Amino acid sequence: MLIVGARAATASVLLVKRESAIRHAITQVLESEDYLADVAASPQAALVNLRQTCYDAIVFDLEDFGLAGCLSLMSRPAPKQSRQFITLTARGNLGPGIEATKAGAFGYLAQPFEAGELIALLERAMCKSAAVSQRADKSDNKAGLPTAWPGGMVGDSLIMRQLYQLMERVAATRATTLVTGETGTGKELVARGIHDLSSRAHKPFVPVNCSAWPESLLESELFGHMRGSFTGAFANRRGVFEEAHGGTLFLDEVSAISATIQVKLLRVLQEREVRRLGAERSQAVDFRVIAATNVDLAKEVEAGRFREDLFYRLNVFPIQVPPLRERSSDIPLLVAHFYRRFTRENALPAREIEADTLARLELYDWPGNVRELENLVERNSIMAAGSGRLSFESREGEKANAERCLVNRATSEHWNLARLEREYIVNVLQSCAGRRAATADALGIDRRTLYRKLKEYGVSISDVDPNEIG
Numbered sequence: 001m002l003i004v005g006a007r008a009a010t011a012s013v014l015l016v017k018r019e020s021a022i023r024h025a026i027t028q029v030l031e032s033e034d035y036l037a038d039v040a041a042s043p044q045a046a047l048v049n050l051r052q053t054c055y056d057a058i059v060f061d062l063e064d065f066g067l068a069g070c071l072s073l074m075s076r077p078a079p080k081q082s083r084q085f086i087t088l089t090a091r092g093n094l095g096p097g098i099e100a101t102k103a104g105a106f107g108y109l110a111q112p113f114e115a116g117e118l119i120a121l122l123e124r125a126m127c128k129s130a131a132v133s134q135r136a137d138k139s140d141n142k143a144g145l146p147t148a149w150p151g152g153m154v155g156d157s158l159i160m161r162q163l164y165q166l167m168e169r170v171a172a173t174r175a176t177t178l179v180t181g182e183t184g185t186g187k188e189l190v191a192r193g194i195h196d197l198s199s200r201a202h203k204p205f206v207p208v209n210c211s212a213w214p215e216s217l218l219e220s221e222l223f224g225h226m227r228g229s230f231t232g233a234f235a236n237r238r239g240v241f242e243e244a245h246g247g248t249l250f251l252d253e254v255s256a257i258s259a260t261i262q263v264k265l266l267r268v269l270q271e272r273e274v275r276r277l278g279a280e281r282s283q284a285v286d287f288r289v290i291a292a293t294n295v296d297l298a299k300e301v302e303a304g305r306f307r308e309d310l311f312y313r314l315n316v317f318p319i320q321v322p323p324l325r326e327r328s329s330d331i332p333l334l335v336a337h338f339y340r341r342f343t344r345e346n347a348l349p350a351r352e353i354e355a356d357t358l359a360r361l362e363l364y365d366w367p368g369n370v371r372e373l374e375n376l377v378e379r380n381s382i383m384a385a386g387s388g389r390l391s392f393e394s395r396e397g398e399k400a401n402a403e404r405c406l407v408n409r410a411t412s413e414h415w416n417l418a419r420l421e422r423e424y425i426v427n428v429l430q431s432c433a434g435r436r437a438a439t440a441d442a443l444g445i446d447r448r449t450l451y452r453k454l455k456e457y458g459v460s461i462s463d464v465d466p467n468e469i470g
Contacts, residue, residue: 011056011126012036016046016073017088018064026059029115033344035122043069054083057125059118061088062096063111070100084125086118102246104202116345124152124192151193153186154337155330159322163190170317171197176269178314179292181321184371187292188252190321195248200288203247206240211256219261220277223268229278241274244287254291254314255300259307266310289314324366324373332358334370338377348381422457425450429459 013035017023023039030037038053040046043065046058050073060070074085085105089097097108106125109117150167153160170177171194179187188207195205213221220230224239240249251257257265268274269289273282291314300306324331335353343349366372415423425443432438440450 011122012038012053013122014038014040014046014049014053014055014058016040016043016058016065017061018042026118029118030122033119043073046073057084057086057106057122059086059088060100062100062108063088063090067096067099070096070105071103074100074104086121086125088113098204098243102204114345116341119344120341150197151189151191151195153189153193154334155327156333157327157329159327160330163319163321164193166319167194168197170194170319172199173317174288176288176314176316177290177319178297178317179290179319179321180297181292181294182323182369183294184369185321185323186370187294187321188250190319191248191250191290191292194290195250195288198248198288200247204244205248205250206244207250207252208240209252211253215258215261218257219264222261223264223274224276226276226278229276233278236276239274239276241268241285241287242283245285246287248288248290251289251291253293255293255295255297255306259305262307262310266307266313269310269313324369328362331361331373334373335361335377338374339381342378342381346382418457421453422459425453425457426459429454 013030015023015026015030015037017026017039018041020041023041027037027039038049038055040049043060046060049055058073060073062070070085070087085100087097087100087105087108088111089095089108091110091112094108094110097105097110101108107121109121150164153164167190177191177194179190181187191207192205195201208221210218216230220233220237220239222239222241224237224242225233227233227236243249271282272284272286274285275282297306297311297315301308301311324334332353335358339353361373368375425439428442429436429439432442436447436450440447443450
């Protein structure tokens with residue numbers, strides 16, 4: 001039985017905000033999630049707190065105290081290397097929040113915001129803190145405690161541990177990385193994890209969905225433009241390459257970029273210089289590119305839809321994100337993670353998740369991957385609000401995927417052939433409701449052979465009719 005709803009660890013937060021009523025409301029939200037929350041009504045009061053206490057995170061209101069006050073606090077030596085700043089800014093004036101992020105803040109929230117948005121950002125900040133602390137002194141982990149999952153990812157299977165190792169290895173470099181995988185596998189989380197693990201973690205992470213922009217606007221979005229360079233260009237504008245200066249630019253769905261922009265993108269990657277539309281000169285920019293796609297770019301190159309030279313420029317360090325069906329052992333962790341989040345966001349009571357429910361979810365094929373599981377958990381957490389258990393409706397394809405899940409589990413747990421054969425026979429036996437004759441037919445063996453193997457593997461045969469064996 002899995003019970004969700006409790007924090008794995010307690011973190012401390014200092015809230016720097018002028019209005020006492022809003023301070024109180026935010027503090028209640030933090031304490032309801034088991035954060036230890038202190039408040040300060042001014043940056044000067046915050047300094048007093050910082051002399052006495054080491055905080056995991058500081059939430060600073062830029063509307064109240066401005067960017068200078070935030071930068072003053074951020075410039076002080078941190079009592080802990082992993083301390084993170086989160087800033088609050090006006091929804092119509094995001095500039096100070098962006099500038100604070102460039103100066104080293106973890107991120108910003110536009111006010112007004114939902115309580116769940118702040119908690120989600122804090123949890124991501126805590127993951128980054130753990131990753132920074134782990135890099136700073138790996139020898140501290142002598143007790144064999146589980147390492148932090150980067151980028152807010154969730155999973156402890158062998159294939160995910162291998163993925164984390166690749167992320168950590170490439171994070172130490174500035175190599176261009178191509179992240180591939182099916183829709184819904186978490187490619188952006190991989191990109192964020194690489195950024196958080198890198199020396200660029202204190203600089204911006206700038207994501208761009210290339211498929212969301214028409215060609216005419218994508219060019220300006222990427223490279224920027226000068227005033228008057230086209231109709232509607234009323235002012236100079238920086239592109240995302242400049243926005244990502246010192247940090248990481250994440251190009252999602254890079255396969256959607258047109259042939260014209262592919263040429264310009266190739267030049268930027270080669271020269272490390274960007275020329276805005278309408279500008280006379282290029283300017284040097286320090287960036288790291290991580291690209292992602294759910295299509296096979298090599299086949300796109302063969303079909304003439306993607307430039308071969310650009311493909312090789314992007315594919316310096318390829319990372320394949322596994323689909324959920326190949327890491328089904330992570331499903332209980334994912335269910336607990338999502339369920340805890342949705343019960344918090346929707347103010348729902350925590351429920352128990354039965355082991356057999358989780359076992360059934362592991363048998364499903366999950367064509368929509370982690371995103372499909374996330375949607376399922378949210379829907380069922382709402383449906384379970386009036387009952388004592390969290391249950392899930394049957395998923396089409398459970399039986400069809402059972403054999404595949406069995407092989408995946410055998411691979412991840414390093415079973416020998418005898419173990420795999422035993423588990424497969426038991427699996428078929430259960431699917432045939434314990435009928436030995438039907439089981440033997442499904443396995444393609446005679447009943448005497450089945451009887452011998454059941455006895456060999458210690459499977460109960462007390463209810464077998466000896467007269468049936470023959």
